[in-house]
Amino acid sequence: MSNKDLAVVLVSGGMDSCLTAAIAAENYELAFLHLNYGQKTEVRELESFNKIADYYSVQHRLIVDMKHFSEIGGSSLTDNKIEILNADLNSEKIPSSYVPFRNANILSIAVSWAEVINANKIFIGAVEEDSSGYPDCTDSFFKAFNNVIKTGTKPETEIEIVTPLLRLSKSDIVSKSIELKAPLHLTWSCYKNNDIACGICESCALRLKGFQLAGLEDPIPYRDKPSYI
Amino acid sequence: MSNKDLAVVLVSGGMDSCLTAAIAAENYELAFLHLNYGQKTEVRELESFNKIADYYSVQHRLIVDMKHFSEIGGSSLTDNKIEILNADLNSEKIPSSYVPFRNANILSIAVSWAEVINANKIFIGAVEEDSSGYPDCTDSFFKAFNNVIKTGTKPETEIEIVTPLLRLSKSDIVSKSIELKAPLHLTWSCYKNNDIACGICESCALRLKGFQLAGLEDPIPYRDKPSYI
Numbered sequence: 001m002s003n004k005d006l007a008v009v010l011v012s013g014g015m016d017s018c019l020t021a022a023i024a025a026e027n028y029e030l031a032f033l034h035l036n037y038g039q040k041t042e043v044r045e046l047e048s049f050n051k052i053a054d055y056y057s058v059q060h061r062l063i064v065d066m067k068h069f070s071e072i073g074g075s076s077l078t079d080n081k082i083e084i085l086n087a088d089l090n091s092e093k094i095p096s097s098y099v100p101f102r103n104a105n106i107l108s109i110a111v112s113w114a115e116v117i118n119a120n121k122i123f124i125g126a127v128e129e130d131s132s133g134y135p136d137c138t139d140s141f142f143k144a145f146n147n148v149i150k151t152g153t154k155p156e157t158e159i160e161i162v163t164p165l166l167r168l169s170k171s172d173i174v175s176k177s178i179e180l181k182a183p184l185h186l187t188w189s190c191y192k193n194n195d196i197a198c199g200i201c202e203s204c205a206l207r208l209k210g211f212q213l214a215g216l217e218d219p220i221p222y223r224d225k226p227s228y229i
Numbered sequence: 230m231s232n233k234d235l236a237v238v239l240v241s242g243g244m245d246s247c248l249t250a251a252i253a254a255e256n257y258e259l260a261f262l263h264l265n266y267g268q269k270t271e272v273r274e275l276e277s278f279n280k281i282a283d284y285y286s287v288q289h290r291l292i293v294d295m296k297h298f299s300e301i302g303g304s305s306l307t308d309n310k311i312e313i314l315n316a317d318l319n320s321e322k323i324p325s326s327y328v329p330f331r332n333a334n335i336l337s338i339a340v341s342w343a344e345v346i347n348a349n350k351i352f353i354g355a356v357e358e359d360s361s362g363y364p365d366c367t368d369s370f371f372k373a374f375n376n377v378i379k380t381g382t383k384p385e386t387e388i389e390i391v392t393p394l395l396r397l398s399k400s401d402i403v404s405k406s407i408e409l410k411a412p413l414h415l416t417w418s419c420y421k422n423n424d425i426a427c428g429i430c431e432s433c434a435l436r437l438k439g440f441q442l443a444g445l446e447d448p449i450p451y452r453d454k455p456s457y458i
Contacts, residue, residue: 062300101382
């Protein structure tokens, strides 16, 4: 066992959470939390989660099913009646992939777990600029949530949400991942497919643009690529 | 369909949530949300939930499984390794039945659902005085959570948590329930049993004390009763 303090890291299996784990690993012993919320690429994301956890030799792993997001609906990621649109990175509208209040649900689970295993940080790889206007990816949201943690846990509990990627661009994320040897080849970002990344959904498009701007080649294969790549 | 605005009501199946539903029903069309979180009396509570929903002719019902509370552990309500202690109503310690950060988890689900079905209130029957020092049952917690909702939902969304029972005593709750014809005979409070209420767990003790102070008879049968009743 390590003498470091314990930190819960939210690991979806994507590039952002992979870098977040790499950053947390510099100062903390890691506890990895993964959420299945009925997203269409659930199986592939979990596979990436476990590969990244193996890479960092993570002992504490918790995988939580949040199937109610499918029942609640309202997002193209979990509701089969809503189509996953191709990316429009210039739109200021909240995209159809927005899962209502998802981060509050995820962070609440993380805090419950952190309080029981005595972790005092929760790392989440939210990216404000690239998050397509999701309201629960903003600095003011995380600040407000830290205040809820203070008021809603035991007096002796000290848990804080840490968002090291909040102000980074996708190209910063690519560069920083290479610097910290984060295993990007193990990650999965595509919203549509479970086998080969589609290359054209919002998440693939953001990822590919990040590699392009960083002047680097994405190590995973794609079925298709947007015209600007 | 009613012309009233829609309100989500958190209905555990207990006395407090039953009165909360009765209060919400005065001004709102009701949507009932129930959480199974691996508690030992899950089946009996769900039965009460459905009976109360039938009583108020509630169309919108959502039942969510939060099995991860059992995996996370840390509470006598969900962890078989921790014993449910008999009540000590004079203790100031946080009791073993405390489920870490439970209300934040529950409210997050309620907000996600409310945002999708266009409900603008969430009624929760939290009782500060009687809640045995659970940190997530306080006014400051609910205020902080309302702030998280403002920052973490779509700009056009207006959802507010309402806590009509927060300052009431259990005897106030009994009296007010009778006044509003809330169906207390359909409710379930016991933490221990699924058939006949034990009468001696923390939750039974609080309930029985409430009826005693209100000078009324509890309509449900008990296996045992504390010596002061």
